[in-house]
Amino acid sequence: MNGTDQVLGIVENGRFKRLELGGPLGDFLxxxxxxxxxxxxxxxxxxxxxxxxxxxxxxxGYVDSDWVYEAAVIDQAGPxxxxxxxxxxxxxxx
Numbered sequence: 001m002n003g004t005d006q007v008l009g010i011v012e013n014g015r016f017k018r019l020e021l022g023g024p025l026g027d028f029l030x031x032x033x034x035x036x037x038x039x040x041x042x043x044x045x046x047x048x049x050x051x052x053x054x055x056x057x058x059x060x061g062y063v064d065s066d067w068v069y070e071a072a073v074i075d076q077a078g079p080x081x082x083x084x085x086x087x088x089x090x091x092x093x094x
Contacts, residue, residue, distance in 0.1 A: 004060050004062060004070070005060070005061060005062060005063045007020065007029065007058070007059045007060075007061075007063060008020060008057075008058050008059075009029070009056070009057060009059065010054070010057070010085065010086070011049045011052040011055055013053075014048075014053065015030075016028060016030070016031055016057070016059065016068075019056075019085065019089045027066075028066075029063065029067065030042065030046060030066055030068070031046065031047040031049070031061070031068045031071035032044075032045040032047065032067055032068070032069055032070075032071055033045040033070065033071060033072075034069055034070070036062050036064065036069040036070065042069065047071055047073075052073065052076055055076050055077055055078075056076070056077035056082040056085040057073050057076045057077070058073070058074050058075040058076075059071050059073055
């Protein structure tokens with residue numbers, strides 16, 4: 001996808017918790033629509049994740065430190081698949 005990162009995570013309390021095999025599990029990332037080199041703070045474009053609360057989602061964008069820039073939710077799991085993701089990643093909600 002043109003050099004963008006794809007990150008799997010679960011939304012907990014309105015925050016995106018990263019879940020990646022071989023990567024830093026459990027880190028919280030913030031998602032913004034702001035472009036990486038845009039002259040605005042990323043907070044000004046922060047995505048509201050309320051509609052995804054408790055769901056596993058896949059996000060596309062550019063990971064830089066605590067932010068995913070140009071973030072877009074490209075898929076979301078239903079309750080069954082979210083449960084499977086939690087089992088695979090060791091109860092992500094803990």
